[in-house]
Amino acid sequence: MELTNEFRVSVPVDEAWAVLTDVERIAPCMPGAELQEVEGEEYRGVVKVKVGPISAQYKGAARFVERDDTAKKAVLKAEGRDTRGQGNASATITAVLAPDGAGTSVSIVTDLSVTGKVAQFGRGVLADVSSKLLGQFVEKLEADVISGSGGGGPSGGSGPGADHAAVPTTTPSGNGVGGDGRVGAQVRPIRSAPAEPVDLLEAAGGSVAKRAVPVLAVAVVSLLVWRWFRRR
Numbered sequence: 001m002e003l004t005n006e007f008r009v010s011v012p013v014d015e016a017w018a019v020l021t022d023v024e025r026i027a028p029c030m031p032g033a034e035l036q037e038v039e040g041e042e043y044r045g046v047v048k049v050k051v052g053p054i055s056a057q058y059k060g061a062a063r064f065v066e067r068d069d070t071a072k073k074a075v076l077k078a079e080g081r082d083t084r085g086q087g088n089a090s091a092t093i094t095a096v097l098a099p100d101g102a103g104t105s106v107s108i109v110t111d112l113s114v115t116g117k118v119a120q121f122g123r124g125v126l127a128d129v130s131s132k133l134l135g136q137f138v139e140k141l142e143a144d145v146i147s148g149s150g151g152g153g154p155s156g157g158s159g160p161g162a163d164h165a166a167v168p169t170t171t172p173s174g175n176g177v178g179g180d181g182r183v184g185a186q187v188r189p190i191r192s193a194p195a196e197p198v199d200l201l202e203a204a205g206g207s208v209a210k211r212a213v214p215v216l217a218v219a220v221v222s223l224l225v226w227r228w229f230r231r232r
Contacts, residue, residue, distance in 0.1 A: 001123045003110040003130050007138045011146055013097050016104035017072050019145060020095065023062070024190065029140040031133045032198035039187045047080060047089075048197035055197050056116070057083045065092075072097040087116015108134070129203045 009016050020026060023043045027035035035045040044061045060080025067074045073096045081088040092111040097104050110130070 001112050001126065003112055003123075003127050005108045005110070005131055005134050006105065007108075007134060008100055008103055008105050009138065009146060010103045010142060012102070013072060013099045013104045016106070017069070017097055019141075020097070020106065021064070021067060021074055025145060026141060027190075028192060029137050029144060031136050031203075032195055034192065034195035035190045037187050037189050045190075046083075046195070048195055049200055050197040051200050056086065057197075058089055059083050060089075082116055087114065089114040125200075125204055129200055132203050133198065 009019075011019070024035060024038065027033055027043075027045070030047075032048045033045060034048070035043060037044045042061050042063045045059075047058045047060075049056050049058075058080035060078060062076055062078035065075050065077045073094070076093045076095075077091075078093065079088070079090040090113045094109045094111075096107050098107075099105075112126070114126075
């Protein structure tokens with residue numbers, strides 16, 4: 001499914017571009033996201049969501065497949081899998097920045113594919129949820145990063161709780177080839193406070209949440225049956 005969103009930040013386009021393409025710096029602003037390590041050009045971490053009492057954690061990786069500094073266009077490919085094997089998600093995110101007065105407008109098109117319980121929400125609910133979560137991201141971005149009031153520092157910098165120590169990555173044969181195929185690639189652990197799961201029902205809100213209630217009911221019943229079978 002394709003989701004389209006727009007937002008505005010209060011800094012000129014060149015500054016906005018530098019910030020928004022710095023994944024390490026903006027990751028703490030993303031609801032439910034927790035960056036855990038970086039290897040070469042690949043960023044790895046988890047995204048935590050929940051549907052009422054039921055939680056899911058997608059573990060995966062993201063990397064830029066296109067980054068045009070002149071056109072101010074970036075394409076990010078992300079893939080993740082539910083750690084309990086109950087679904088997966090992938091997204092190709094295209095962002096284009098343009099001057100907007102003294103600030104910058106950002107248009108985002110997300111080609112999203114999800115399976116598992118989250119997929120049962122359908123495009124309408126996921127579009128509303130993504131819009132609300134994007135709003136939360138922008139608020140935190142403005143407050144913690146753009147305003148310079150205590151957000152994460154630049155890549156390799158000294159964001160709160162970050163640990164950028166690098167350790168060599170080797171294959172079982174010990175030839176020093178990292179996950180991105182480059183000899184001598186390094187993994188840098190990023191240690192920060194665990195992210196809080198995003199409650200999809202809470203994010204949906206109002207009439208959208210009403211449409212999600214049947215999905216939640218099915219999910220809760222499935223969970224109870226699964227737990228009952230485990231006890232036997």
